[in-house]
Amino acid sequence: MMRVTTERQAAFRDSLFGAGILVPSRVQGVYGQGPSFVRVFQGVDRFVTQAGSSDSPEVYRFPAVVSRDCVERTDYLRSFPSLIGSIHGFEGGAEEHAALLRGHLHGDELSTHFRPTDLVLLPAACYPIYPMVSGELPPGGRLFDVLGTCYRREPSDDPARMQAFHQHEFVHLGTPESALAFRDDWLDRAQQMMDELGLRVVADIASDPFFGRAGSMLAARQRERALKFELLATVSSDDEPTAIASCNCHLDHLTVPFEIASAGGAVAHSACVGFGIERIVLALFAEHGLSPDDWPHDVRRRLWS
Amino acid sequence: MMRVTTERQAAFRDSLFGAGILVPSRVQGVYGQGPSFVRVFQGVDRFVTQAGSSDSPEVYRFPAVVSRDCVERTDYLRSFPSLIGSIHGFEGGAEEHAALLRGHLHGDELSTHFRPTDLVLLPAACYPIYPMVSGELPPGGRLFDVLGTCYRREPSDDPARMQAFHQHEFVHLGTPESALAFRDDWLDRAQQMMDELGLRVVADIASDPFFGRAGSMLAARQRERALKFELLATVSSDDEPTAIASCNCHLDHLTVPFEIASAGGAVAHSACVGFGIERIVLALFAEHGLSPDDWPHDVRRRLWS
Numbered sequence: 001m002m003r004v005t006t007e008r009q010a011a012f013r014d015s016l017f018g019a020g021i022l023v024p025s026r027v028q029g030v031y032g033q034g035p036s037f038v039r040v041f042q043g044v045d046r047f048v049t050q051a052g053s054s055d056s057p058e059v060y061r062f063p064a065v066v067s068r069d070c071v072e073r074t075d076y077l078r079s080f081p082s083l084i085g086s087i088h089g090f091e092g093g094a095e096e097h098a099a100l101l102r103g104h105l106h107g108d109e110l111s112t113h114f115r116p117t118d119l120v121l122l123p124a125a126c127y128p129i130y131p132m133v134s135g136e137l138p139p140g141g142r143l144f145d146v147l148g149t150c151y152r153r154e155p156s157d158d159p160a161r162m163q164a165f166h167q168h169e170f171v172h173l174g175t176p177e178s179a180l181a182f183r184d185d186w187l188d189r190a191q192q193m194m195d196e197l198g199l200r201v202v203a204d205i206a207s208d209p210f211f212g213r214a215g216s217m218l219a220a221r222q223r224e225r226a227l228k229f230e231l232l233a234t235v236s237s238d239d240e241p242t243a244i245a246s247c248n249c250h251l252d253h254l255t256v257p258f259e260i261a262s263a264g265g266a267v268a269h270s271a272c273v274g275f276g277i278e279r280i281v282l283a284l285f286a287e288h289g290l291s292p293d294d295w296p297h298d299v300r301r302r303l304w305s
Numbered sequence: 306m307m308r309v310t311t312e313r314q315a316a317f318r319d320s321l322f323g324a325g326i327l328v329p330s331r332v333q334g335v336y337g338q339g340p341s342f343v344r345v346f347q348g349v350d351r352f353v354t355q356a357g358s359s360d361s362p363e364v365y366r367f368p369a370v371v372s373r374d375c376v377e378r379t380d381y382l383r384s385f386p387s388l389i390g391s392i393h394g395f396e397g398g399a400e401e402h403a404a405l406l407r408g409h410l411h412g413d414e415l416s417t418h419f420r421p422t423d424l425v426l427l428p429a430a431c432y433p434i435y436p437m438v439s440g441e442l443p444p445g446g447r448l449f450d451v452l453g454t455c456y457r458r459e460p461s462d463d464p465a466r467m468q469a470f471h472q473h474e475f476v477h478l479g480t481p482e483s484a485l486a487f488r489d490d491w492l493d494r495a496q497q498m499m500d501e502l503g504l505r506v507v508a509d510i511a512s513d514p515f516f517g518r519a520g521s522m523l524a525a526r527q528r529e530r531a532l533k534f535e536l537l538a539t540v541s542s543d544d545e546p547t548a549i550a551s552c553n554c555h556l557d558h559l560t561v562p563f564e565i566a567s568a569g570g571a572v573a574h575s576a577c578v579g580f581g582i583e584r585i586v587l588a589l590f591a592e593h594g595l596s597p598d599d600w601p602h603d604v605r606r607r608l609w610s
Binding site: 023025026027030031032033034035037038039041058059060061062063064065066067069070077078081082084085086087088089090091092093094097100101112114116117118119121128131132149151153162163164165211212213 | 328330331332335336337338339340342343344346363364365366367368369370371372374375382383386387389390391392393394395396397398399402405406417419421422423424426433436437454456458467468469470516517518
């Protein structure tokens with residue numbers, strides 16, 4: 001799917017560059033985060049952590065890379081092939097290295113010298129959880145807090161569509177009933193949270209950007225069954241609001257491939273709420289202006305008290 | 306360079322798995338971090354941040370991916386080809402996707418369908434700074450605080466040699482004199498910090514793991530000029546202590562390729578101190594035991610006060 005960047009999105013991006021909030025790189029959708037962005041990022045991440053802490057989640061962190069096998073066991077390759085970042089490495093010796101450098105000096109394609117490794121970039125924060133919990137869940141299921149450094153290959157001039165970004169997720173694994181209840185509970189809580197940050201959001205049924213023609217049908221089915229809700233905010237364009245959080249029920253889509261059963265051995269379901277930290281930060285700059293010190297008192301208190 | 310994992314290193318790793326401190330994955334040197342690890346990680350990272358905050362560094366954060374161009378402008382490809390993680394993407398349409406999935410179902414090599422992108426995994430936290438500061442520095446130079454999600458392709462059973470890890474660096478760009486003074490100042494400060502955490506470290510002249518025969522000469526030259534110092538601690542083996550921090554003077558090695566001049570236009574030099582956060586966490590578990598609640602009062606106070 002080609003996405004068109006609007007002039008307003010590019011203008012917002014340029015204003016962030018001008019204020020030193022984001023730093024451009026030579027690659028679309030890959031930015032440095034300046035001191036002001038970092039300060040807001042840390043505040044938002046702490047705010048999200050606190051919002052989930054009353055449920056005492058198990059706090060795990062996973063690297064920006066994940067085993068290729070983990071991603072292949074889901075339908076990611078079928079559903080989102082164009083978003084994957086596949087990691088390749090150089091395995092040659094002195095001779096191949098010399099050829100590599102000669103190729104470099106002559107402007108040849110360096111990367112033909114590289115071979116696929118057993119790693120890909122992490123596409124979503126929760127993926128590494130599923131192989132970890134393979135087996136039977138305890139009564140009541142399990143609840144996780146994960147913050148992931150995620151990657152999706154979607155070069156764009158819309159600052160809200162970064163190739164590299166952070167998802168902070170709470171993930172529940174349990175019964176079909178508990179998974180659905182978790183999703184619905186967080187749909188309310190996440191709206192309340194965004195309201196506390198002074199962000200006007202709308203909740204809407206959504207679908208993932210499945211690849212190709214078969215993908216359109218998958219997306220339609222996902223919408224029909226109302227499995228995914230997104231909280232949409234205006235970042236730089238009213239016409240195309242940005243999803244800053246999402247509440248998802250995965251049914252048994254991830255529990256079956258990883259052989260996860262609920263207590264007693266029946267089928268398990270999973271659900272998650274995901275907060276797009278960079279997108280929430282951008283929504284705050286868009287809503288409250290480029291100077292965090294001038295933001296409403298209540299918002300500042302919630303981020304930095 | 307092949308590194309041999311000792312039995313004691315593998316035994317320490319297995320004790321971390323057993324205690325739920327690290328979580329194994331299907332890939333060597335790629336781990337999940339359990340609740341106890343995360344808690345210590347956050348404490349160490351805060352401790353490092355505080356140690357540098359009196360100098361009021363500019364705080365920047367960069368993604369786990371960096372433009373291929375940035376890494377090619379340094380000598381990284383010449384010096385460390387085998388450590389690079391090159392990112393490849395799928396750019397085909399419906400037909401190529403069908404072929405990709407058929408290949409998958411028949412166990413063919415998936416990744417031949419992927420083409421190199423303009424990104425590689427970030428090899429060191431400070432790399433994205435240099436293109437950003439291209440031009441003339443202000444009087445006194447500049448000082449940065451960066452925390453990077455780094456990658457080096459070195460599969461190992463030694464838990465201290467992770468493929469994916471975090472570096473927290475302070476980076477100074479200025480004159481040859483100020484760069485050297487910065488490096489020497491931090492060599493003292495970093496030793497003091499590790500002492501405060503109850504870690505027994507030894508400072509030693511070191512070299513980077515340059516590739517191949519020409520690399521051996523580069524390494525010897527780096528040692529001769531005493532450009533790199535490492536703080537070595539015992540993590541799982543007395544015979545092979547682990548570098549948990551390093552203090553480096555880069556001379557003009559990074560300022561020349563990115564056309565960075567000191568105030569007035571003369572040549573600039575750069576220097577950095579880098580803390581390997583995961584390695585410091587592991588050194589703490591090795592030194593004080595697997596139960597952080599039982600660690601010495603002073604250490605706990607410094608991490609979590």
